[in-house]
Amino acid sequence: MGSGAAGCATALTLIDRGVGDIVVIDMQQHPRARIGESVPPASRAVLQRLGVWQAFHAQGHLLSAGSCASWGHPELRYNDFLLGMQGQGWHLDRTAFDEMLCEAVGARGGTIVRGLRLRSAERSDAGDYALSLEAENGASTRVTAGFLVDATGIAASVARRLGVARNQVDCLAVIGAVFDLKAPDAVPSQALLEACADGWWYAAKIPGHRLIAALAVEPSQHRRFADPDTWRPALHATQHVARWLDHGKAVPAGTLELETALAPSAILSRVVGERWLAVGDAASAYDPISAQGILKALCDGEAAADAIAGCLAGAGQTPLLAYQDGVFARFRDYLRLRRHLYQRERRWPLSPFWHNRLLHP
Numbered sequence: 001m002g003s004g005a006a007g008c009a010t011a012l013t014l015i016d017r018g019v020g021d022i023v024v025i026d027m028q029q030h031p032r033a034r035i036g037e038s039v040p041p042a043s044r045a046v047l048q049r050l051g052v053w054q055a056f057h058a059q060g061h062l063l064s065a066g067s068c069a070s071w072g073h074p075e076l077r078y079n080d081f082l083l084g085m086q087g088q089g090w091h092l093d094r095t096a097f098d099e100m101l102c103e104a105v106g107a108r109g110g111t112i113v114r115g116l117r118l119r120s121a122e123r124s125d126a127g128d129y130a131l132s133l134e135a136e137n138g139a140s141t142r143v144t145a146g147f148l149v150d151a152t153g154i155a156a157s158v159a160r161r162l163g164v165a166r167n168q169v170d171c172l173a174v175i176g177a178v179f180d181l182k183a184p185d186a187v188p189s190q191a192l193l194e195a196c197a198d199g200w201w202y203a204a205k206i207p208g209h210r211l212i213a214a215l216a217v218e219p220s221q222h223r224r225f226a227d228p229d230t231w232r233p234a235l236h237a238t239q240h241v242a243r244w245l246d247h248g249k250a251v252p253a254g255t256l257e258l259e260t261a262l263a264p265s266a267i268l269s270r271v272v273g274e275r276w277l278a279v280g281d282a283a284s285a286y287d288p289i290s291a292q293g294i295l296k297a298l299c300d301g302e303a304a305a306d307a308i309a310g311c312l313a314g315a316g317q318t319p320l321l322a323y324q325d326g327v328f329a330r331f332r333d334y335l336r337l338r339r340h341l342y343q344r345e346r347r348w349p350l351s352p353f354w355h356n357r358l359l360h361p
């Protein structure tokens with residue numbers, strides 16, 4: 001269930017390992033535009049292993065030299081991939097990227113089914129899963145699955161229906177908008193992070209001479225900043241993001257439409273079970289400040305598929321449990337990184353956003 005990066009990477013690797021009869025089901029008719037498009041240089045290797053590097057390359061995603069941040073201090077400091085000898089990252093056309101992965105699954109013999117939402121999942125006496133799926137017009141369909149993969153993102157739709165608890169460490173509300181750039185060459189290719197009293201801003205050029213600017217705040221501030229009359233002045237009050245907009249001669253793409261998303265840091269209490277597993281954000285979701293979600297979804301998709309192939313070949317739960325250990329270990333590493341990042345910004349200790357993150361690291 002779920003045709004995002006995690007679902008497609010799992011399907012592509014399963015097909016590569018000789019597992020047949022793969023069906024990827026998604027509730028959306030088409031991948032939707034959304035905030036979140038920065039991927040690091042290490043993505044190249046996994047895209048090559050998945051056999052989609054040429055298709056990715058042909059899509060013309062924007063090269064990214066790394067990131068720069070005003071974090072813990074007012075001035076910008078640079079963290080360039082090139083200095084770390086890692087090559088370049090990318091700012092994706094996210095919709096085209098997700099579509100490309102789905103097309104690759106279809107081209108290799110997998111089946112993509114769109115417009116069906118999971119309603120229920122029940123285990124039969126034979127050990128299969130009976131899935132009830134609902135179309136947008138309310139029509140329902142039943143499908144039987146010999147192995148069930150939850151790749152439904154932060155909804156974790158399968159795991160929740162199987163009664164698995166989700167542990168949430170933190171949650172941000174992110175409110176962003178896309179701008180057209182009349183002078184795109186005047187804006188650097190790095191991603192920009194700028195801390196402010198209410199949270200932090202993110203800005204990056206994206207394909208099509210556009211720029212995305214987004215503010216991450218406490219979920220309790222979501223409604224306040226989802227109002228353009230609050231969001232826009234907050235944007236203009238920034239030091240660096242506002243300067244990039246100014247240099248790039250940015251104008252809102254259409255009327256200023258704000259897109260909002262919740263970004264939890266969370267992990268399931270169990271990532272695998274009897275003939276099911278969770279992968280990508282459904283299994284573990286990271287703060288977007290880490291910019292690791294898409295790469296993690298692709299890599300965990302590969303690891304999940306290897307575990308499933310091992311299980312179906314007769315190795316029982318052992319490969320699934322090893323996969324779960326890996327997901328848990330990487331989440332612990334991520335928590336350390338998150339703590340380290342938030343502890344480095346101490347300019348607004350009394351603001352609820354920073355107070356909460358310093359108090360509950």
Ligand SMILES: Cc1cc2nc3c(=O)[nH]c(=O)nc-3n(C[C@H](O)[C@H](O)[C@H](O)COP(=O)(O)OP(=O)(O)OC[C@H]3O[C@@H](n4cnc5c(N)ncnc54)[C@H](O)[C@@H]3O)c2cc1C
Pocket residue numbers: 001002003004005006007025026027028035036037038039116117118119151152153154155157174261262263279280281282288291292293294295297
């Ligand atoms: C604001 C924000 C900014 C981000 N920025 C970045 C970034 O710069 N770089 C980065 O690497 N990551 C970023 N991320 C994280 C990244 O978007 C995710 O980690 C990544 O999309 C996870 O992929 P996935 O395949 O697990 O889930 P998703 O991409 O969310 O895919 C899940 C799919 O499941 C489908 N689905 C859900 N429920 C059901 C159901 N009941 N039935 C059927 N289908 C269902 C959905 O339609 C969707 O297509 C960001 C996240 C947020 C919220």
